[in-house]
Amino acid sequence: MTTRRLTRIIRNIALLVIAAIAVLAGVLAFNVFTHGSRQLQVAAVPRAAVDSEGAATRLSEAIRFRTISSFENPDQDTEALRGLQAHIAKSFPAFHAAARREVIGGYSLLYTWEGADPKARPIALLAHQDVVPVAPGTEKEWQQPPYDGAIAGGFIWGRGSWDDKGNLYSMLEAAEALAKEGFRPKRTIYFAFGHDEEVAGTRGAKLIAAALASRGVRLDFVIDEGLLIAEGQIQGLAKPAALIGMAEKGYATLVLTAHATPGHSSMPPRNTAIGMMSAALTRLEDHRLPMQVSGAVAEMFDTLAPEMAGFNRVVLSNLWLFKPLLLRQFEKNGPSEAMMRTTTALTIFNAGDKDNVLPGNASASVNFRLMPGDSQASVIEHVRSTIHDDRISIEPFAGNAEPTPVSSTASPSYQLLNRTIREIFPDVVVAPGLMLAGTDSRHYAGIADNIFRFSPVRANSDDLKRFHGTNERLSIEGYADMIRFYRRLIENTAG
Ligand SMILES: [Zn+2]
Numbered sequence: 242m243t244t245r246r247l248t249r250i251i252r253n254i255a256l257l258v259i260a261a262i263a264v265l266a267g268v269l270a271f272n273v274f275t276h277g278s279r280q281l282q283v284a285a286v287p288r289a290a291v292d293s294e295g296a297a298t299r300l301s302e303a304i305r306f307r308t309i310s311s312f313e314n315p316d317q318d319t320e321a322l323r324g325l326q327a328h329i330a331k332s333f334p335a336f337h338a339a340a341r342r343e344v345i346g347g348y349s350l351l352y353t354w355e356g357a358d359p360k361a362r363p364i365a366l367l368a369h370q371d372v373v374p375v376a377p378g379t380e381k382e383w384q385q386p387p388y389d390g391a392i393a394g395g396f397i398w399g400r401g402s403w404d405d406k407g408n409l410y411s412m413l414e415a416a417e418a419l420a421k422e423g424f425r426p427k428r429t430i431y432f433a434f435g436h437d438e439e440v441a442g443t444r445g446a447k448l449i450a451a452a453l454a455s456r457g458v459r460l461d462f463v464i465d466e467g468l469l470i471a472e473g474q475i476q477g478l479a480k481p482a483a484l485i486g487m488a489e490k491g492y493a494t495l496v497l498t499a500h501a502t503p504g505h506s507s508m509p510p511r512n513t514a515i516g517m518m519s520a521a522l523t524r525l526e527d528h529r530l531p532m533q534v535s536g537a538v539a540e541m542f543d544t545l546a547p548e549m550a551g552f553n554r555v556v557l558s559n560l561w562l563f564k565p566l567l568l569r570q571f572e573k574n575g576p577s578e579a580m581m582r583t584t585t586a587l588t589i590f591n592a593g594d595k596d597n598v599l600p601g602n603a604s605a606s607v608n609f610r611l612m613p614g615d616s617q618a619s620v621i622e623h624v625r626s627t628i629h630d631d632r633i634s635i636e637p638f639a640g641n642a643e644p645t646p647v648s649s650t651a652s653p654s655y656q657l658l659n660r661t662i663r664e665i666f667p668d669v670v671v672a673p674g675l676m677l678a679g680t681d682s683r684h685y686a687g688i689a690d691n692i693f694r695f696s697p698v699r700a701n702s703d704d705l706k707r708f709h710g711t712n713e714r715l716s717i718e719g720y721a722d723m724i725r726f727y728r729r730l731i732e733n734t735a736g
Pocket residue numbers: 369404405438466
């Protein structure tokens with residue numbers, strides 16, 4: 242080959258590479274700029290007057306009732322629940338005059354605020370009365386005692402201030418103010434307050450939903466606690482993001498048992514129960530279910546991308562190219578990984594009780610949290626084919642639950658919730674998301690067209706540690722906005 246010919250080939254290759262880069266840059270830029278904002282444009286609404294001091298006092302009093310639910314001992318907080326319910330009745334007289342009150346399952350509350358138009362479809366506002374305990378040994382780390390309901394430094398302090406008495410009382414504050422003004426909703430609004438959400442909701446929310454179902458009630462939508470207004474938690478996004486949980490992951494614990502012949506350890510066989518089980522568990526950890534960008538999470542990225550700046554915007558607007566990069570990034574961090582795959586967690590391992598005896602079996606529990614789209618059956622099939630060992634049996638736990646149906650962002654109720662958030666919190670962007678934890682609202686899946694999990698609370702990553710943790714608190718200013726939010730939601734949906 243002549244030198245001249247070689248030069249020409251190299252030059253052509255270089256030109257091709259440059260052309261390819263230019264085309265690629267063009268496609269990336271095209272996708273960024275055609276991927277416009279999906280945020281609703283809303284007119285400013287006047288801020289409703291709120292008696293924030295009085296409301297803060299009522300919430301602080303509510304915190305003093307230690308409504309700590311227990312799965313094993315359902316009666317441990319009945320006295321506290323009775324106290325809380327008397328406080329609710331005393332604090333919101335106009336609402337109690339306007340709505341019908343029922344007690345379900347012993348301690349759960351269902352209020353029916355009858356709508357003027359019997360043909361309009363009802364909605365339900367959910368919150369729970371119970372709280373989680375303070376972790377033993379952490380009491381001293383609280384800046385204010387956890388059950389005093391102290392008001393200090395602009396905050397209402399204590400267990401339940403945020404989860405979930407803040408939501409419960411702000412709903413009632415909003416309804417009380419409206420009832421006092423003579424407001425009557427056009428459609429029926431249910432206020433449903435379970436008393437055992439933190440221990441699965443089977444004695445409370447489940448029975449309320451069953452009671453409504455037996456009356457033939459079909460809800461347009463349900464709103465319950467859930468995702469928050471996340472501040473500074475999403476890389477590349479300067480504005481706070483109000484995320485609405487469109488679905489909840491499912492729950493599957495599988496108990497694996499390896500069977501072997503028990504015997505003396507002086508003459509061990511090649512296959513022992515512990516060895517088989519260890520190998521099976523290693524395979525499960527090495528072959529986890531695949532990462533995916535789908536459903537509510539894909540919609541979240543699509544909605545947030547145009548609100549972002551710089552490289553993050555380019556990446557999220559061009560997932561056709563950057564998806565592997567995104568998945569690798571998200572896989573590095575527990576909470577973000579959990580948004581994108583059915584997780585595998587080895588939680589219990591039991592085998593053997595004497596150092597010179599081979600145990601006849603070894604057992605382990607593996608806990609999976611299922612993405613919408615996966616199912617109990619598909620996870621069991623995954624486990625069976627991954628461990629590939631007939632000597633190991635697989636038993637599902639009684640409390641397992643499928644992922645919930647996914648609510649629709651195209652529904653009028655989502656648009657309405659979205660608009661209400663933008664009206665009360667004009668500085669935030671609204672996006673759908675996936676709820677990783679469970680809420681009472683899962684029990685309503687059979688009677689509601691859409692379920693939204695959203696708490697109108699601003700939180701940065703430091704605040705998140707307070708949730709179910711130490712120094713739980715709610716700002717008085719933020720609490721007043723929660724009341725404004727529920728008031729506006731009622732006006733928008735039933736005004
Ligand atoms: Zn809660």
